[in-house]
Amino acid sequence: MKLFCVFLVALACVGGTMGNGLKCTLKPANVPTSWIDIVDPCVKVMESQVKTEIAAAMKYLAMGAHFARDTINRPGFSKFFFESASEEREHAIKIIEYLLMRGQLTNDVSKLLKFPVILNNNDTNIRQEWLSAEEALSDALKLEAEVTRSIRNIIITCENPKETETSSFNDYHLVDYLITDFLEEQHKGQRDLAGKLSTLGKMMQTHGQLGEFLFDKKLLNGEI
Structure with a gap:
């Protein structure tokens, strides 16, 4: 079966070379688009969220490197x-x-990202240094809160998107997907960061810089 498929592709390429030199050209498949029902406002905010997640990843990379x-x-x-x-x-x-899966991003996915990636209009540079681990955890918690708000805004947009012919449209599947797979993890992550920040602050109040050293060891061993 695999050999048969290869043979078919080879025939298509040979057919393409007859009129285009050595270039192999295949005509795009004629696939109906009636199954694509995600509306443009939802697509735009989801594409924006990709940039938000990548920007957050870059900030965490900067923290890790520091x-x-x-x-x-x-x-x-x-x-x-x-x-x-x-x-x-x-x-x-x-x-x-x-x-x-919803029939979007069928062209160049790389167009989603433009460098330097920024999280919002007021954040044009990625921070490189932190005075303490406590300060870094505090920044991380603020960052996660921003990402959570961004996801909630997507949910609001896709529950009742504007600029559409059907104003009553509600993308139940997308909203459920974001609530189940993203918001749950966001809230747990925020609670985890808040707990770590609280524990670290108490350890530093008691032991000073030694508290940060001990916390780091426990964090490395997965004990916190």
Whole structure:
């Protein structure tokens, strides 16, 4: 069967070379578009969310790199923030995959991203240094809150999108997907960061800089 498919593709390429030199051209398939029902406002906010997730990933990468420096040497925090960056990148991929499932992004997916990626209009640069791990965790919590608000805005838009012929349109599947797969994780992540920030603050009040060192060791071993 595989050989038969290869043979068919080879025939198509040979047919293409007859009129276009050595260029292999295949005509696009004639696929109906009636199954594509996601409205444009939803597509736009979902595409914007891809950029938001990538921007968050880049900020976490900056945090991870900062605490990995030999002059800082906090491997626990570095590992935590690098893992957080991977999670944000995976979120961006999940959104892209969802849009593809709904018949969107059929052209150049790379157009979604423009560098430098920014989270919002007031944030044109990615921070490179933090005075303490406590400050970094606080920034991370604020970042997650911004991402959560962005997801909620998508839900609001897709429950009752404007600029459409059918104003009563409600994309139940997309809304359910975001609530189940994204908001649940966002709220748990925020609670986890708030707990870590609280514990670290108490340890530093009691032990000073040694508290941050001990917290980092526990974070590295997965004990916090």
